[in-house]
Amino acid sequence: MVDMEESAGLLRYARSLLIGLLALLLLGLTFAAGVLTGTSMAANPEAISFRTPLLPAPIVAPERGTQPDDVDFGVFWEVWNTVERRFYYDLPDNNERMYGAIRGMLKTLGDPYTAFVDPEAAEILRQDNSGTFEGIGAYVEEAPGGGVYIIRVFEDGPAERAGLKAGDIVIAVGGQDITDQILNESLLLIRGPAGTPVTLTVIREGEEEAFDITIIRARIEVPTVEARMLEGNIGYVALFEFNSQASARLTAAVAELLDQGAEGIILDLRNNPGGFLDQAINVADLFLDDGVVLIERDVDGHVREHRSGNGEIAEDVPLVVLINGGSASASEIVAGAIQDRGRGTLIGETTFGKGSVQLLDDLSDGSQLRVTYANWFTPLDHLISGQGITPDIVIESPDEQPQGNADVQLERAIELLLTEQ
Amino acid sequence: MTDSASHATLRRNLLRAIVQGLLAGVLLSAAFAGGFYYRDMLAKRPATAASFSLLSEVEALLNQHFLYPIPDEETRVHGAVNGLVASYDDPYTIFVEPQAAEVDTGNLAGRFGGIGAEIGQDEQGRFVIQRVYRDNPAHEAGLQEGDIIIAVDGVALDPVRHDLNTVISMIRGNVGDPVVLRIQRGGQTLEFEVIRAEVLIPSTFWRILDDDPRIGYIQIVRFTERAPQELRQALSELGGQGAEALVLDLRNNGGGLVDSAVAVAGEFLDGGVVLYEERQGGAERVFNASRGGAALDLPLVVLINQNTASAAEIVAGAIQDRGRAQLVGQPSFGKGSVQLILPVSDGSSLHVTTAQWFTPAHHRLEGQGLTPDVVVQPVEGTDAELAAAVEELQTMLPMPGSRSNYRLIG
Numbered sequence: 052m053v054d055m056e057e058s059a060g061l062l063r064y065a066r067s068l069l070i071g072l073l074a075l076l077l078l079g080l081t082f083a084a085g086v087l088t089g090t091s092m093a094a095n096p097e098a099i100s101f102r103t104p105l106l107p108a109p110i111v112a113p114e115r116g117t118q119p120d121d122v123d124f125g126v127f128w129e130v131w132n133t134v135e136r137r138f139y140y141d142l143p144d145n146n147e148r149m150y151g152a153i154r155g156m157l158k159t160l161g162d163p164y165t166a167f168v169d170p171e172a173a174e175i176l177r178q179d180n181s182g183t184f185e186g187i188g189a190y191v192e193e194a195p196g197g198g199v200y201i202i203r204v205f206e207d208g209p210a211e212r213a214g215l216k217a218g219d220i221v222i223a224v225g226g227q228d229i230t231d232q233i234l235n236e237s238l239l240l241i242r243g244p245a246g247t248p249v250t251l252t253v254i255r256e257g258e259e260e261a262f263d264i265t266i267i268r269a270r271i272e273v274p275t276v277e278a279r280m281l282e283g284n285i286g287y288v289a290l291f292e293f294n295s296q297a298s299a300r301l302t303a304a305v306a307e308l309l310d311q312g313a314e315g316i317i318l319d320l321r322n323n324p325g326g327f328l329d330q331a332i333n334v335a336d337l338f339l340d341d342g343v344v345l346i347e348r349d350v351d352g353h354v355r356e357h358r359s360g361n362g363e364i365a366e367d368v369p370l371v372v373l374i375n376g377g378s379a380s381a382s383e384i385v386a387g388a389i390q391d392r393g394r395g396t397l398i399g400e401t402t403f404g405k406g407s408v409q410l411l412d413d414l415s416d417g418s419q420l421r422v423t424y425a426n427w428f429t430p431l432d433h434l435i436s437g438q439g440i441t442p443d444i445v446i447e448s449p450d451e452q453p454q455g456n457a458d459v460q461l462e463r464a465i466e467l468l469l470t471e472q
Numbered sequence: 473m474t475d476s477a478s479h480a481t482l483r484r485n486l487l488r489a490i491v492q493g494l495l496a497g498v499l500l501s502a503a504f505a506g507g508f509y510y511r512d513m514l515a516k517r518p519a520t521a522a523s524f525s526l527l528s529e530v531e532a533l534l535n536q537h538f539l540y541p542i543p544d545e546e547t548r549v550h551g552a553v554n555g556l557v558a559s560y561d562d563p564y565t566i567f568v569e570p571q572a573a574e575v576d577t578g579n580l581a582g583r584f585g586g587i588g589a590e591i592g593q594d595e596q597g598r599f600v601i602q603r604v605y606r607d608n609p610a611h612e613a614g615l616q617e618g619d620i621i622i623a624v625d626g627v628a629l630d631p632v633r634h635d636l637n638t639v640i641s642m643i644r645g646n647v648g649d650p651v652v653l654r655i656q657r658g659g660q661t662l663e664f665e666v667i668r669a670e671v672l673i674p675s676t677f678w679r680i681l682d683d684d685p686r687i688g689y690i691q692i693v694r695f696t697e698r699a700p701q702e703l704r705q706a707l708s709e710l711g712g713q714g715a716e717a718l719v720l721d722l723r724n725n726g727g728g729l730v731d732s733a734v735a736v737a738g739e740f741l742d743g744g745v746v747l748y749e750e751r752q753g754g755a756e757r758v759f760n761a762s763r764g765g766a767a768l769d770l771p772l773v774v775l776i777n778q779n780t781a782s783a784a785e786i787v788a789g790a791i792q793d794r795g796r797a798q799l800v801g802q803p804s805f806g807k808g809s810v811q812l813i814l815p816v817s818d819g820s821s822l823h824v825t826t827a828q829w830f831t832p833a834h835h836r837l838e839g840q841g842l843t844p845d846v847v848v849q850p851v852e853g854t855d856a857e858l859a860a861a862v863e864e865l866q867t868m869l870p871m872p873g874s875r876s877n878y879r880l881i882g
Contacts, residue, residue, distance in 0.1 A: 079503075125817065133822055134824055149527065414526060425539060
């Protein structure tokens with residue numbers, strides 16, 4: 052009797068033990084499964100996003116390319132760790148070091164347009180490229196000794212109304228010393244939601260001590276378009292950059308000029324460094340009827356034609372485009388299309404010669420990567436990289452502007468339009 | 473057992489099974505979630521892992537979209553390293569790629585397998601022999617100053633593809649192995665086969681001065697590994713030639729190895745501090761001179777100028793602070809940082825600023841240099857500093873003819 056009970060007990064014990072062990076094993080395996088799932092998800096991040104509204108290029112799903120893990124970064128980590136262990140001075144923070152590494156790596160590509168933009172600069176660019184931002188309204192640059200130098204205040208903007216003047220140097224924002232910060236960091240402090248106040252500590256020549264100015268921020272338009280009527284019913288419009296407001300504001304300005312009786316249009320693209328591709332296409336479309344504006348060829352050999360359509364308001368009016376060495380990229384797309392399609396006359400100097408297109412990618416930490424992904428070609432299939440667009444009438448800008456600011460290129464454009472009429 | 477009782481038991485068992493099942497389910501889910509977040513936490517913990525994924529993001533985007541050919545992996549990794557090193561913002565913390573690293577090591581050692589000639593580049597980028605060392609293979613084979621090297625072992629040299637370090641690496645090699653140089657001289661193209669030998673770049677030059685045969689002159693141009701033994705040789709020979717006073721010329725000596733500097737200082741200082749070194753975190757280390765040096769008492773003057781830097785300032789600074797001798801010339805460079813040169817696994821080397829050093833009197837050199845006891849401005853066409861040193865030493869020596877109390881220990 053006793054024996055049987057004992058062995059039954061032992062058996063029960065052994066069985067419980069086995070179940071316990073199995074349960075533990077199951078838990079362990081499940082834990083491991085969790086780890087593996089997390090790992091595989093991290094290796095294929097879907098965090099890379101393309102900004103669809105701003106680039107008409109189709110979103111290409113990753114078709115090829117080596118896994119980043121294939122590249123042996125052993126040497127890189129050796130250096131990183133060694134310096135971390137031994138360096139006598141203070142180390143910059145992790146992010147700064149990594150941004151440096153990325154920039155160094157991009158440099159080996161030999162393409163100045165493929166570049167990395169750190170989060171602060173990216174944020175400023177995003178705001179500027181949108182055509183409006185919320186801030187105080189001033190042109191600024193970094194002051195030589197640190198701080199922000201006011202180049203010019205926007206007419207009738209919050210800064211001007213609060214009494215900020217050109218030549219002022221801002222040394223603190225909201226009581227925080229900005230003299231050892233880079234410009235973009237300071238700008239992000241100065242900008243802010245419309246309607247909110249910001250206090251700037253300012254040094255001004257002639258004033259003994261620094262003083263405070265409080266400004267109520269407002270919505271500021273990035274100066275994009277300037278238009279006026281000239282003698283002889285000629286409408287003049289200058290476009291400064293191809294930000295996301297460019298074609299809308301330009302169309303409005305041209306419509307206004309035509310309403311005022313313009314019989315010829317001068318489109319001034321001098322020193323316009325470019326901007327968004329779709330804005331360039333829209334601007335070209337304003338002046339061109341049905342046909343090709345540009346042809347894109349990318350790394351996989353895909354060819355994509357961008358076209359203008361009929362029905363815009365300025366497809367017939369006599370047109371002259373002013374260009375110079377500072378006219379680049381999107382400006383060259385517009386000028387090149389107008390020239391190749393025989394739509395108008397180009398006057399001025401040979402353009403910059405940027406014939407490549409970049410994809411703008413937002414990275415997971417707010418920084419931005421610009422990658423050259425395609426070359427663009429004019430309607431007659433010319434690649435303008437390195438050589439630019441040659442004007443139909445070449446007129447060099449004088450090295451020094453004589454008194455009275457005679458604009459010889461503009462004068463020639465007016466002359467041409469007057470004789471054409 | 474009655475029916476109701478069995479039902480009750482069944483229900484109880486069922487309940488228990490359900491509860492146990494639920495419990496098991498909860499535990500399993502918790503285990504899974506635990507694993508997931510544990511891995512997540514690990515990935516986030518070192519900040520480097522999170523920011524490294526940024527580099528991976530960039531690489532992935534490039535692979536996918538970049539229009540032009542992407543350089544090979546080594547180039548990209550070295551590019552990233554160079555960018556990383558630039559972010560430290562220290563001009564002396566640098567990454568040196570394999571070929572240049574090799575040349576560096578040879579130079580610092582003061583010895584390597586080569587032909588015994590100095591090579592540079594002219595304005596057109598051509599590789600020119602600038603100096604041929606006597607008693608070395610290049611000299612014996614008939615190579616001359618001014619010869620333009622156009623090919624090494626059949627490989628045509630091209631300033632676009634080859635830089636100076638590359639060419640030097642091609643010419644250096646194992647002792648005993650031949651190298652064929654094709655050169656242009658005048659209008660002719662000539663070919664030379666040179667058998668490499670161990671080339672020793674001298675760091676130290678010495679002579680008895682013409683102006684005063686009691687004064688020995690020693691110039692150390694760089695603190696290579698061999699500098700201490702070359703100095704001992706100099707001291708021995710000058711002693712044998714009757715030197716009773718010394719000029720130690722450290723002008724234009726840009727530095728070198730700290731250990732060599734300490735050994736050199738040890739010939740003039742009898743033990744005691746040569747420098748203090750402070751590392752990351754404030755830990756201080758003392759470097760002492762050895763005892764029993766060969767020139768501990770001899771009247772001495774040390775020449776310095778604005779190019780006297782680093783290890784050379786260590787020697788001059790120690791000699792000045794310890795009251796051993798005066799410094800004559802112009803203020804020195806002011807490099808008070810010390811770099812460690814570390815090999816990297818692919819043959820590159822990494823120079824890292826690991827410490828600052830201070831003179832025996834705890835003067836900080838970084839950015840301020842040593843002040844000479846006697847300031848002498850350079851004069852074109854004559855060696856004003858040496859003349860001043862000689863004058864100074866002559867005041868310390870007994871009149872010619874009488875016996876000197878000083879001895880140079882040979």
